[in-house]
Amino acid sequence: MxxxxxxxxxxxxxxxxxxxxxxxxxxxxxxxxxxxxxxxxxxxxxxxxxxxxxxxxxxxxxxxxxxxxxxxxxxTRSFITSIIYNVEVLETLVAVGFLDGAWRIIERFSTPKDFGEFKQRVTSSYENILKSHVLNKNISKVVFSLPGIVNTESKFLIHAPNLGWRDIDFQKEFGNLDLEVLVENDSNLSLLAEEFFSQDVKESDVAFFLYFGEGIGGAISVNGKIVRGENFAAGEIGHVVLDVESGKEVEEFLSISKLIEKIEKFVELQGETLDEKFRHIKRLWFSGEKNVKETMEEFLQYVAVVLKNIIYFLNPGVIVLGGVVNDLWDTFGSFIKRELEKIIDREIADVLIRDTIFKEISPSLVGGNVLAIEEFLRQIT
The missing domain is CATH 1.10.10.10 (Winged helix-like DNA-binding domain superfamily/Winged helix DNA-binding domain)
Structure with missing residues (x-):
């Protein structure tokens, strides 16, 4: 009934x-x-x-x-809906979001390994933002996008191994801020952003976001809802064992940081950020540099294997690739597709695989504002 x-x-x-x-x-x-x-x-x-x-x-x-x-x-854009701290291992982006889904980057700083120092940087930037932006106390939120396992209900970071942070109560640590604090995994926020703005993800019964960064993350959406799992670890594909003999996990093979480490044994890469260095890798790939091509081909073969596992395990309608690198499929999709066709049944391979729609910004940052908007919509009376 x-x-x-x-x-x-x-x-x-x-x-x-x-x-x-x-x-x-x-x-x-x-x-x-x-x-x-x-x-x-x-x-x-x-x-x-x-x-x-x-x-x-x-x-x-x-x-x-x-x-x-x-x-x-x-x-309206008369107030900000969110103050977003998009935390990555090397850098934290600080942005404000608006009710129309737009955002603006305010500053960036190197992510401190010491959480106490990070807390000081957040407090300082928060106070500066308050001086120059209008809030709506009933709507505006502070959102943390984190590269780790997060209990979204208690706003508690369980573990972010690449940061060395563990068991941090964000509600307690940032309870002195005047706004409600929201905390979420970066991959989940990336998929949330796609769910909000992309029609193909909206229409897909099952969707997956494969997040490439210092580590590897994943997020699952079923019938428009992010699946977090019993202990908030659903989608954490980076910790799936890919080589039984060595015990190496997916992250060992697909981490952009580890890829750069391998290539820098042969070539000194230009740039400071992972994105800048990856752009140099692309130029070297297209120029035919032998060691880079061999290393990249091995990397892309592992991408194909992981995609196969996702397809067989979840049978998603859409797989979105993104994170620190947001043009992997546009650049290497033809190679990955050929490798995928070698190892997967044609009938099962009919899955839309594409890059994130957010090309110039981390999709998790966009998702941080979407999370604040969704929380507001949920509370409307």
Whole structure:
């Protein structure tokens, strides 16, 4: 038996639907919103007026109709929805996010190995952001994207091996901040961002995000929900053993850091960040440098093996590649696909594999703002 919504609950759900639609798309007129959502125009007029009065939606311009120009509406940028700390092993990006899903990088700093020093850097940057940005205390959140296993319910970092951080209560450590603190794994946030902005992921019953960085991470989505598992370790493919004899895990073979270490035995790579060094590796690959090509081919063969394991284990509709490197498939997809076809049944191989849509920024940073928006939408009454 289906549970019926009472009129108040139905109004709330309609309000969420309209706001979500505006966040995920460009500004629209009320007539367009009614047509797209299927709600009555009278309901849309009431909802838009309510959202405007609450400071969540504002007039954005006009759209030309058959008879006259219609006012278009979209999410406001009058306050920030999130302050994001996108923590990677080498560098932490600090950004602010907005209700329309956009973001702006404020600063970056080297990630300290000492958590106490990291806490000081966060507190300092947080205070600076407060001086120059408007918050909404009922909506704005502080979000930490972390490369490790995270208990999202208690806001507790269980273990981030590449950082050397373990058993850290983020709620306790940052409880002095005026905003609610949210903590999530970087791979999960990356998939959350794709789920929010990508139609193919939205339409896929099962999706997987393979996160390439200093380590290797993974995230699973089933029917639009991130799967975290009993102990919040679901998707942690980097710790799956790939070589039984040596006990080496996937991370040993697919980590961008470890790939760079191998190649720098032959060639001095240009750049300071992993992304910059990987760009140099691509140039060397295309120039035909022998040692680089051999090392890269071995790396890509392991990528194909891991993709095969994901495909057989989860049978996803979409696999998204990204992280520190966001153009792996665009650059090497033809090679990976050939290797994959050698080791997988053709009937099973019909999976969409692509790079993340976020080319110039870590997708986990985008996901940090999406997490804050989703939390706000969940709390709307």
């Amino acid at each position: 289906h549970k019926k919504l009472n009129p108040k609950s139905m109004k709330t759900e309609n309000k969420k639907m309209v706001l979500r639609y505006l966040i995920e798309s460009v500004p629209h007129s009320r007539v367009e919103i009614a047509r797209k959502t299927g709600l009555a125009q009278s309901a849309i007029w009431r909802i838009i007026e309510e959202l405007v009065n609450e400071g969540l939606v504002e007039e954005k311009g006009t759209a030309t109709g058959r008879r006259r120009k219609a006012v278009t509406y979209g999410p």
